[in-house]
Amino acid sequence: MSYEMIGIFVLWIFLYGYLIVASIDFGAGFFAFYARITRQDHVINQLISRYLSPVWEVTNVFFVFFFVGIVGFFPETAYYYGTALLVPGSIAIILLAIRGSFYAFENYGSKQSTVYMFLYGATGLLIPASLSVALTLSEGGFIVEENGVVSLQYLELFTSPLSWSIVALSIVSVLFISATFLTFYASRAKDYPALKLVRKFALFWSTPAIIAALTAFIFLSQHNRGHYESMLDLWWMLGLSVGFFMTTAWLLYQGKYYGMAFISVMLQYVFAFFGYGIGHYPYLLDPFITVYDSATHESMGIALVTAFIGGLLLLIPSLILLMKLFLFDADYVKGKK
Amino acid sequence: MELDTVLMSRLLTAMTLGFHIIFATLGVGVPLMISIAELIGIKKNDPHYRLLARRWTRGFVITVAVGVVTGTAIGLQLSLVWPNFMQVAGNVISLPLFMEVFAFFFEAIFLGIYLYTWDRFNNQYIHWVFSLPIIIGGGFSAVFITTVNAFMNTPDGFTTENGTFAAVNPIAAMLNPATPTKVFHVLTSAYLTCAAILAAITAFMILKKKTTDYHKKALKLTLTLTFIFAVLTAIAGDSSAKFLAVHQPEKLAAAEWHFETEEGADLLLFGWLNDAHEAVGEIRIPNFLSFLAYGDFNAEVTGLEETPEDKWPPLWVHYMFDLMVTIGFLLPGVALLYFILSKLKKRNEHNKGMLSLIVLSGPLAMLAIEFGWIYAEEGRQPWIIRGYMTVEEAATSSPYIGLMFVLFLALYIVLGTLCVVTLRKLFRDNPAEEELEKHYPSFEKDDES
Ligand code: HDD
Ligand code: HEM
Ligand code: HEM
Numbered sequence: 001m002s003y004e005m006i007g008i009f010v011l012w013i014f015l016y017g018y019l020i021v022a023s024i025d026f027g028a029g030f031f032a033f034y035a036r037i038t039r040q041d042h043v044i045n046q047l048i049s050r051y052l053s054p055v056w057e058v059t060n061v062f063f064v065f066f067f068v069g070i071v072g073f074f075p076e077t078a079y080y081y082g083t084a085l086l087v088p089g090s091i092a093i094i095l096l097a098i099r100g101s102f103y104a105f106e107n108y109g110s111k112q113s114t115v116y117m118f119l120y121g122a123t124g125l126l127i128p129a130s131l132s133v134a135l136t137l138s139e140g141g142f143i144v145e146e147n148g149v150v151s152l153q154y155l156e157l158f159t160s161p162l163s164w165s166i167v168a169l170s171i172v173s174v175l176f177i178s179a180t181f182l183t184f185y186a187s188r189a190k191d192y193p194a195l196k197l198v199r200k201f202a203l204f205w206s207t208p209a210i211i212a213a214l215t216a217f218i219f220l221s222q223h224n225r226g227h228y229e230s231m232l233d234l235w236w237m238l239g240l241s242v243g244f245f246m247t248t249a250w251l252l253y254q255g256k257y258y259g260m261a262f263i264s265v266m267l268q269y270v271f272a273f274f275g276y277g278i279g280h281y282p283y284l285l286d287p288f289i290t291v292y293d294s295a296t297h298e299s300m301g302i303a304l305v306t307a308f309i310g311g312l313l314l315l316i317p318s319l320i321l322l323m324k325l326f327l328f329d330a331d332y333v334k335g336k337k
Numbered sequence: 338m339e340l341d342t343v344l345m346s347r348l349l350t351a352m353t354l355g356f357h358i359i360f361a362t363l364g365v366g367v368p369l370m371i372s373i374a375e376l377i378g379i380k381k382n383d384p385h386y387r388l389l390a391r392r393w394t395r396g397f398v399i400t401v402a403v404g405v406v407t408g409t410a411i412g413l414q415l416s417l418v419w420p421n422f423m424q425v426a427g428n429v430i431s432l433p434l435f436m437e438v439f440a441f442f443f444e445a446i447f448l449g450i451y452l453y454t455w456d457r458f459n460n461q462y463i464h465w466v467f468s469l470p471i472i473i474g475g476g477f478s479a480v481f482i483t484t485v486n487a488f489m490n491t492p493d494g495f496t497t498e499n500g501t502f503a504a505v506n507p508i509a510a511m512l513n514p515a516t517p518t519k520v521f522h523v524l525t526s527a528y529l530t531c532a533a534i535l536a537a538i539t540a541f542m543i544l545k546k547k548t549t550d551y552h553k554k555a556l557k558l559t560l561t562l563t564f565i566f567a568v569l570t571a572i573a574g575d576s577s578a579k580f581l582a583v584h585q586p587e588k589l590a591a592a593e594w595h596f597e598t599e600e601g602a603d604l605l606l607f608g609w610l611n612d613a614h615e616a617v618g619e620i621r622i623p624n625f626l627s628f629l630a631y632g633d634f635n636a637e638v639t640g641l642e643e644t645p646e647d648k649w650p651p652l653w654v655h656y657m658f659d660l661m662v663t664i665g666f667l668l669p670g671v672a673l674l675y676f677i678l679s680k681l682k683k684r685n686e687h688n689k690g691m692l693s694l695i696v697l698s699g700p701l702a703m704l705a706i707e708f709g710w711i712y713a714e715e716g717r718q719p720w721i722i723r724g725y726m727t728v729e730e731a732a733t734s735s736p737y738i739g740l741m742f743v744l745f746l747a748l749y750i751v752l753g754t755l756c757v758v759t760l761r762k763l764f765r766d767n768p769a770e771e772e773l774e775k776h777y778p779s780f781e782k783d784d785e786s
Contacts (some may be wrong), residue, residue: 057445060405064412065438071416072431075424082420086735089417094748097406101752104402105759150420151735296428296505303432303507311439318446318470325450 003301004291007073008284010308011066012277018062019273020177020266025059026124027178029099031201033121036114044194047186058322060100072304076294080285083150084143085134092130099123125171132170136163139224140286162219169212176202176209177265180248184262199252202261206249210242213272224286231279237271244268341739346418346732349742351714353411355707356749360404362706365475365524366531367397372468374558379461385551386558391455392767393535396760398452403756405445410745418738422721422731425502429495430485432507437481444474476524483523486713487515491584492722518580522573526709529566530702533668535559537699540692548687557679560672560695567669574665578629585723586639588716591650592658593626598640604629606659650716657712664705671698 028048035041071078082089098119106116137143142157143150157163179202186195221228231238244267251261282290295301371390378386412434416423447470458464488494494510495502536559543552581589589595594605594614606620627636641649671694678691717723721731 057401057405057448058442060409061438061442061445064409064441067413067416068431068434068438071423071427072435075427075431078416078423078427079420082416082418082423083733083735086417086733086741087737089413090741090744093410093413094744096409097748097752100406100409101402101755104399105755296431297503299505300428300431300507304435307432307436307439311436311442314439315442315446318443322446322450325454 003298003305004073004295006305007069007295007301008281008291010305011069011073012274014062014069015066016270016273018059018066019173019269021059021062023128023174023177024181025178026128027174027176028182029103029120029124030122030175031178031182031198033117033124035197036117040197043197044182044186047189047191047194048182058319060096063096069304073296073301074284074289074291074294075296076289077284080143080145080150080288081134081137084137084152087152088130088133092127095123095127095130099127125174128170128174129167132166133157133163136160136166138280138283138285139220139227140283141223143285143288145288160223162216162223165212165216165219169209169216172205172208172212173269176205177269179205180252180262180265183252184258187258199255199258202252203249206245206252210245227279227286230281231275234275234279237275237278241268241271241275244271342736343729343732345738345742347728349738349745350411350414350418351711352742352749353407353414353745354710354714356753357404357407357411358706358710359703360400360407361479362527362530362703363397363400363534364404365479365527366529367393367400367535368468368471368475369528370531370535370559370562371397372465372472373562374555375465375468377558379465383554385554388551389555389558392764394452395763398448399756399759399763401448403752405441406752407749408441418733419721419731420733422726425726426488426722428502429492429505429507429510430488433481433484433511437478440474440477440481442474444471444478447471447474479523479527480520483520484511484513484516487519488513489720489722490519490588490713490717491515492725497725514584515580518573518577522570522577522709525566525569525573526706529563529570529668530706532559532562532566533702534699536563536672537696540695543687544689544692544696553687556675556695560675563698564669564672564676567665567672571665571669574662575629579631582629582631582639585716587641587644587648588650588654588713590639590641590644591652591654591716592712594652594655595626595640597642598637600627600635600637605655606663607656648719650718654712654715657708657715661705661708661712664701664708668698668702668705671695 032041032045032048035044102116102119106113106120136157137152139162142153142160142163144153145151179198182198183195183202186192186198217228217231220231244264248261248264248268251257251264280286282292284291284294296304371393374386374393375390378384378388378390447467451464451467451471454464454467488510491514492510493513494506494508497503536556539552539555539559543556578589604622604626606622609619624635627633675691675695678685678688719727719729721728
């Protein structure tokens, strides 16, 4: 495999990783807020904060990894996306900043505040919405380059059904993934009242999740025919994704094997996300940049891949330790430690 | 119009970095202080020191959160605000940026572990060991990002072909001539600043309340560390000046208003410039600039006359440099005074004047960091990559940059205020004395003096 391919492959995996861990985090923020205003917070908020407290910073690093990596492997993306995304990107940064710091102020400081909770819940939905703009832009048609000046066509972006369907998809996916994970976590903690509530959330959001996915797919077919057709060539991946969706919904409904349900939802998104990504190949930004013409020098590419392998050797044992101590330590999960 | 976007881009970057650097410095230095306190606590079996480590950690997580979010902001802004710079420089310097992410990752994971495992292990050394990856992670973030900044000052590790960078050697780019002194100075000054700030907080507590053993031990420890790192910082600063004299003479010359190349150059402190570019009202230390630059009182120091005037850095960086150096001498002075007083039997080292000086040295240290960076960054002007790309060429063309500046300004005001409010509340609601009883009930009560 060429270093460009390794690069984009690794980055896509990390973006997928971010999709999962960030969805859990964002959705949990929303559910915590929702529980607060419906006076159910005593049921689930303890559970949510026990999981989130040790890991929120790690979630953020997944995102940093992705954007540093993409500019590293494909410096050209900085030029196009950087210029075009100044406004949506800045908004996303501000939301992320509010979210991260207010989380710390609320949790580590001694104050419990509904305003903080509200910001924490609301940003959980707005951040995926603003980040998803980058995916919409990559489909092409929203960025123009005239006389060497790159600009974003705001009107087209805001009136495009594709862009809104992607926003909707990102929000409901966040809620669905998060609720499914929390169901699994609650069942591990043997916290039955919480389990009952979060399972309800998970079942509730499953149908919108699949509808939003299909809607986005239909709008994509109108907006970018080429991408749509290459995704159809990968019909088996999309089929598997739908299959895993049904498995998840069934397991949740059965009320057994919540661990399997969460794995199944992860697989559902693996196939959808990679089907989408491979279909997008070779474009990083349709039609301006492809994986090949925007790649960095070979020596840098190799250095980055080497650093990546070294980094993984350092991180994987550390992550395993983290998970052992917090996620899979039954006593910790149950709140005894 | 064109220039306006550039100006706003500069202001936005300066503001974000100026804000991030406060929290980044704490992120680099405080873990070392925590770790030292915990180690002493375990070794001496003294709950005071362990409580110190615990309380510092509690404050630290709040500043880390702000550090992480502002760091994420600057990381993204590099591409959003300087797209042309990242497109070109990304080819050469993405390796350290990439490795920095791994350093964060490492730090983040172990910070999570450290925070939530205070009483989980029977062997207390296990918990202490978890502080090491945090120090290493924070330290390496600083090292990697500083190599990027060093590259901007003395670019290396590539050849140019038709205006683009070719034949890139990422390792050589990282290990460019500016790297060693810069890394050394950035690390030592971060440790110095954190020690000074923690000493200032302790002195403040003593001033406000009674003097307890807990606070006295904390003050002695932090001032010892302040002194050690202040000496190291001065050594590092001196080597930075020696580096500049050889590799970036116009930056040193601008800081010293040294216009003509000459032997036995004088060191100027403060003063101002008249219309004929002559210093007025300055303090002049004969031959000391030659000594600072080459370690030899008669060495020849390159003056600004050898740089075309349109490539001169702004001359006001002189004040930034002087303020930094002045603070650099004040800080060890204050610490030294404290130890002299404590050796003199008749004197009380915890008198009001002494404590006020210590309180003052915390903010001063942080100011020195800001002055130092402004000097380093402004002294590189007009270049963003010295000799290859100017700041003007690098900026975004987007017209919305002014609006973004306002948004971020509001964000930082809110974050800064809430951070201070939260920290104050956190420590006011949990006085050290109460906490000592809660965590270490068997320990005999503080004898008060
Ligand atoms: C507590 C903070 C602090 C203190 C007391 C000092 N410095 Fe400093 N200085 C920094 C914090 C700093 C810094 C923030 O770390 C800088 C900014 C950029 C850099 O590389 O380090 C810096 C830059 C910097 C530079 C420019 C390096 C470059 O641009 O490559 C020089 C020549 C010095 N310093 C010299 C000194 C001297 C001679 C000091 C006398 C004791 C001194 N500094 C004290
Ligand atoms: C490592 C820590 C750094 C700090 C604390 C820092 C600090 C600063 C400060 C205070 C300014 C304001 C100068 C002014 O008033 O114009 C500035 C400007 C700037 N810095 Fe740095 N800098 C750092 C590293 C970097 C790095 C690594 C980059 C890019 C990769 C960078 C890019 C810039 C740019 C583009 C400007 C605007 C140009 C200018 O106005 O000087 N800086 N920085
Ligand atoms: C252009 C300059 C800089 C950039 C692009 C940058 C980037 C970042 C990013 C992306 C983060 C968040 C990482 C996360 O998600 O955990 C961060 C945090 C951090 N940065 Fe910066 N940074 C810059 C300057 C500096 C400097 C000068 C230092 C040290 C001297 C530093 C040290 C740190 C540390 C230690 C953290 C971890 C958070 C904390 O402990 O407070 N950074 N930075």
